[in-house]
Amino acid sequence: MAIITIRENQPTETGFAASLIFEGGEYPINITDPFIPQQEKLLEWYFEEWLTFPISLFLC
Known part of the structure; x- marks a missing residue:
């Protein structure tokens, strides 16, 4: 394997x-x-917020 x-x-x-x-x-x-920068903010939100609390958004 290389x-x-x-x-x-x-x-x-x-x-x-x-x-x-x-x-x-x-x-x-x-x-x-x-x-x-706008894409960076969206990625930041996705990886730092959404992946941590995806279920809580649907329970509100």
């Missing part, structure tokens, strides 16, 4: 530069946040 490693190299203005390492090769990659 082992895949992502190594953070340095921060950038929009995320960070990294290296993707697998099967003996090392490939430079850039990792950025794919979401706009």
